Amino acid sequence: MFTPSSKKVMLSALVACFAIQSGLVYSDDVDIELSADAVEGRKLYHDGACQVCHQLWGQGGFLGPDLTNASSRVDETRLASLLTVGSGQMPAFGYDDEQIRYMSAFLTEIDRPDIGRGQLRLGDPGMSVTPQGAFDAVVLETATGGVRDGFETFASGVCSACHFPFQTSVVGAPDLSTAVERLDEAALHDVLTRGRPERGMPPPAPALSSAERDRLIEYFGWLNANRAELVSDWDSRQADRRVDWSRLDWWEFR
Ligand code: HEC
Ligand code: HEC
Known part of the structure; x- marks a missing residue:
C-alpha cells in the first residue's frame, strides 16, 4: 500500500523527529558549570x-x-x-x-534555587520516621539511670552510623541488643577499648573511660533483657508514621 518513495519520506520524517528530540534533550541550558x-x-x-x-x-x-x-x-x-x-x-x-x-x-x-530545590517533603519534617529516630524515641522514653547514660554515650559517638537498631547493618555491624549473648564482660570491654579494626570496627575515639564502658555494657544488657517489648514499640512507632510513597513527587526540583 505504501510506495517505496512514501516509505522514504516517512523514514526521513522519523529520523528528523529523532534528531530534533535528541537535540532538545541534550541542549539542556541549565547545566551548571563548576569551577x-x-x-x-x-x-x-x-x-x-x-x-x-x-x-x-x-x-x-x-x-x-x-x-x-x-x-x-x-x-x-x-x-x-x-x-x-x-x-x-x-x-x-x-x-x-x-x-x-x-x-x-x-x-x-x-545551590541554585533558580534551577531547583532539592528538598523532599515527606509528611511533617518535624516527625522522625527513620528507624533510628523511632529507636531513639523509644529508648529515651523508657531508659533511666546508668542505662540512659550508656545510651547517651552510644548516641554521642559515631556508633549509630554503623550499628543499626535490631539488625545487622549494611557494613556488617551487628545488632548490639544481642551483643551480651555473644560476648562476656571482658570481651565487651576489649571491643569497646580496641575496636576490631581488622573487621571494620574502629577503636572508639575519643577513647571511652572504664566507667563509660561499664554504662554501655549495662545499656546493652538492658536492650537484651527488654528486647521483645522494645522491638514491638519501635515497630509500631514506625507503622504510625509510615510514609505514603505514592504521594512522593520525584520531580520536586523545579
Ligand atoms: C565504622 C563502623 C563502626 C562504628 C563507627 C562502630 N562500630 Fe562497632 N562494630 C562494627 C563492626 C563491623 C563490628 C563487627 C566486627 C566483627 O565482625 O568482629 C562491630 C562490633 C561491635 C561490638 C561487638 C558486637 C558483637 O556482638 O560482636 C560492639 C560491642 C560494638 N561494635 C560497639 C560499638 C560502639 C559502642 C561504637 C561507638 C563508640 C561502635 N561500635 C562504633 C562497626 C562499627
Ligand atoms: C553515614 C551517613 C552519612 C554520610 C556517609 C555522610 N553524611 Fe553528612 N550527614 C549525615 C547526617 C545524619 C546528618 C545530620 C547530622 C546532624 O544534623 O547532626 C548530616 C549532615 C550533613 C550536612 C549538614 C546538612 C544540613 O542541612 O544541616 C552536610 C553539609 C553534610 N552532612 C555533608 C556531607 C558530605 C559532604 C559527606 C561526604 C563527604 C557526608 N555528609 C557524608 C549523615 C551522613
Missing part, C-alpha cells in the same frame, strides 16, 4: 560516598538531609566541623582546610 575547586569537591563527594546518606535534587540516601541547598543553610564554621569531626550519625571525615574549601565550593555552586 576547578568545585570539581575537586565533587570528586570528594563521590569518594566519601556522601550520596549513601544524602540526596542531591532528591536523589540519594535518606539518613541525612538533602544537600542541594545546604550551602544556604549551613555556615562555614558548621560545614568545617561536620567535615572534620562529623555530627550524630554523620561520620568524621577528618578533612583538611583545602578539602573543606573544595567541598564548600561544590555545595555553593550547585
